[in-house]
Amino acid sequence: MRSGGCPAGSGRAVRLDPFALPAQFWASDSTADQSVRQVDLYRERVVVRRAVGGMRMALNMPVSAYRGVSIRMLPPTAERAAAVAIVLEHRDPALELPLCVSDDGADVSAEWRAWGQVLGLPLLVTNDDGSLEEPFARIGALRIAEAQMRRRRRSALKRRRPTMPMRRSAGRVTEASAIYRGEREIIARN
Numbered sequence: 253m254r255s256g257g258c259p260a261g262s263g264r265a266v267r268l269d270p271f272a273l274p275a276q277f278w279a280s281d282s283t284a285d286q287s288v289r290q291v292d293l294y295r296e297r298v299v300v301r302r303a304v305g306g307m308r309m310a311l312n313m314p315v316s317a318y319r320g321v322s323i324r325m326l327p328p329t330a331e332r333a334a335a336v337a338i339v340l341e342h343r344d345p346a347l348e349l350p351l352c353v354s355d356d357g358a359d360v361s362a363e364w365r366a367w368g369q370v371l372g373l374p375l376l377v378t379n380d381d382g383s384l385e386e387p388f389a390r391i392g393a394l395r396i397a398e399a400q401m402r403r404r405r406r407s408a409l410k411r412r413r414p415t416m417p418m419r420r421s422a423g424r425v426t427e428a429s430a431i432y433r434g435e436r437e438i439i440a441r442n
Contacts, residue, residue, distance in 0.1 A: 266353040268293070270363070270370040279349060291349055295370065298340075300347065311347070318342050321367045322376035322384055323360065326353070336360045338367060341376060341384060 268275050274294045281289040281302055289302035298318070300311040319341040326335040338352040338360065352363050368375040376384040 266350055267363075268351050270351075270366045273370065281346070283346065293349070298349070300349075313347075315371050315373065318371075318373060319384065320374040320376040320386075321351070321364060321371065322378055323364045324378045338364050340367075340371075340373075 268277060274292060276290065276292050278288050279291050280287055284302040284304055285306065286303075289300055292299040292301075294315075296315055298311075298313050298315060300313075302309060322339050322341045324337045324339055326337050328334045333355055335353050335355050336357040337350055337354075340349040340351055342348050351367055352360065354360055364375060367373075374386050375388065377387050378384055
């Protein structure tokens, strides 16, 4: 693939498929020769190849070296209208990688979540001041959410388990419950 994930010469926006890794694409790099770098993106690593001053180099980094997958609003410029971008964020701004740039923000949220899931990185949102923050609470790699009741109606195990115990309630001993102590048990026989 060339031109940021689309075939060379196509007028489409930059869009890589998160489920078709490994992917090879070209990204712009202002410090490199010819202002372009080649990126090989795998599920567990990223290889960035570029030439600076005629000297070729390759940076091989694990995906865990990146901070996360962010979603950004790009202001309009002379060449394009306002857009939404999904970016693989790194602490060094020169190593950030655009994964998807779209003028239409309809499917960007789904793409953003898919990239976070495939790469195993946290989802980030860019604030107005340029700082990044996570929109969802997490503990380590685990996202925290409200506990939801399990529905057994459409479960694969539904036919194996009886539904009667679900209707029963546990018995309770209260102050008003009769307790008989020290009496002889009477059994009625016909």
